[in-house]
Each structure stands twice: as structure tokens, then as C-alpha cells.
């Protein structure tokens with residue numbers, strides 16, 4: 001049976017369905033083992049399915065994917081792949097600078113003082129520095145107005161040295177996330193959260209300009225490990241706009257057959273076992 005489980009790590013459904021115990025392996029790779037066996041039918045009554053993820057301060061290198069066949073499970077070393085990708089991007093950026101004199105620029109807007117968001121933004125800046133991307137950061141206090149955020153977005157939309165704009169989520173509750181994300185011009189929407197980019201992702205024959213990075217990273221890992229997605233059954237746990245929903249759309253574009261398990265799913269365990 002072809003199998004693939006994507007989890008939206010932050011989802012409560014994930015915690016309910018996949019109680020994981022962490023074991024440190026080598027080179028910072030963590031090995032998670034399910035606490036309960038998965039029953040895969042008559043030929044393989046009990047196979048412990050492994051889930052691999054990397055332990056890294058860089059969220060983009062994280063994958064929470066279970067990949068298994070009846071007989072084997074693969075540990076995916078996200079940290080090693082992340083390094084490989086960073087090296088490739090460094091070369092690409094240097095060539096671009098030499099050829100056309102342009103250095104890519106990323107603008108990040110952080111509103112409020114959530115520690116986790118500040119860490120993610122810091123890591124994004126570090127990642128930019130490590131490959132030669134210019135980064136511009138705007139930090140606004142929690143009680144800023146939506147208009148202030150929109151003013152910065154508008155400035156970055158117009159700024160030719162900024163090629164990507166990222167508004168760190170979640171925003172404070174008094175702000176309208178939708179109007180803020182809609183204000184980022186789609187050519188600079190590096191998060192791929194603009195409805196036009198998500199809409200294109202959902203439609204056959206259309207190409208989004210950008211795709212949300214966490215699910216994109218998961219698919220990239222599968223590609224780089226030569227894991228075929230076409231024709232497989234995939235279960236995505238969680239349906240957030242940031243991870244679960246785009247992960248399902250991406251897997252569908254790769255010709256997998258998708259089930260999405262979420263907090264209102266009636267029989268989540270049974271569906272998850274089908275993957």
C-alpha cells in the first residue's frame with residue numbers, strides 16, 4: 001500500500017492522532033516512533049511506522065512526514081537537504097549578481113512581541129544572510145493599527161530593491177489578516193498566501209507565482225529523496241491555510257489521492273491508517 005502522512009505540526013488533530021516519542025539519532029536528525037503500531041492489513045498486521053523530522057532552529061528545514069511502504073520506512077534528513085538547497089541558492093544568487101547586478105531582497109514585517117514569531121523571523125533573516133539575500137525588517141508594536149502595516153506593505157510593493165514581502169503570522173487579533181495579506185502584490189507574495197496565488201495553486205493548468213514554504217519544503221524533500229508521489233494515497237492531518245490546505249493542494253498537483261483529516265473528522269484514525 002502506498003502511504004504518506006503529512007501533518008500540520010501545530011494542529012490539535014496531529015497531537016491526537018500521532019502521539020510521538022522523540023529519539024535523537026545522528027547529525028541532529030530526530031527519529032520519532034509512534035507509540036502505537038499501525039495495522040496495515042493481513043499481509044502486515046503490525047508495522048511500526050517511523051516519522052522523520054529534523055531538529056533545527058530553521059523551520060524551513062523541518063518535515064513532519066511519514067513515508068512508508070509495507071516493508072520499510074525512510075528517515076528523511078531535512079537538515080542535510082536544507083544545507084544542499086542553501087548552497088545551490090548561494091551559487092544562483094552570486095551568478096545573478098554577476099550577470100545582471102541584482103541582489104534579491106526580502107522584507108519581513110513583524111507585529112507584536114510573540115517570542116515564537118520573533119524566532120521565526122530571526123531565522124529567516126539568518127537564512128537570507130547565509131545565502132546572500134538582502135533582508136529588511138520592520139518591527140511594529142502590538143497596538144499598531146492595520147493602516148500602519150498597510151503603509152509598510154505599500155512602500156515595499158513600490159520598492160524595486162524588495163522582491164519578496166512576508167508578513168509574519170499570526171497578526172494581533174484587532175487586525176484583519178485577510179486585508180493585510182491581500183495588500184501584498186502577488187509578484188512579491190513569497191509566502192504564497194495571497195488568494196490569487198492560492199487560487200492558482202488550487203486550479204488545474206494554472207501556476208502560482210509562489211507556494212507556501214512549509215508544505216513546499218515537504219514536497220521538495222520527497223522529490224530530493226526520489227520518492228514517487230504520483231498515484232499514492234496521502235493523508236494530510238490539519239487544514240490550516242499555512243500548512244494543511246496548501247499541502248493537500250500540492251500533493252494533488254503531484255497526482256496523489258488526498259484525504260484531509262481535521263478536528264471535525266468523524267473517523268480520523270481509520271482514514272489515517274489508509275495512507
Ligand SMILES: Nc1nc2c(c(=O)[nH]1)N[C@@H](CN(C=O)c1ccc(C(=O)N[C@@H](CCC(=O)O)C(=O)O)cc1)CN2
Nearest residue numbers: 009010055056059062064120167168169170191214242
Ligand atoms: N508569514 C508567515 N507566517 C507564518 C508561517 C509562514 O510560513 N509564513 N508559518 C508559521 C511560523 N513558521 C514560520 O514562520 C513556522 C513554524 C513552524 C514550522 C514547523 O515546521 N514546525 C515543526 C516543528 C519544528 C521543530 O520542532 O523544529 C512542526 O510544527 O512540526 C514551520 C514554519 C506561522 N506563521
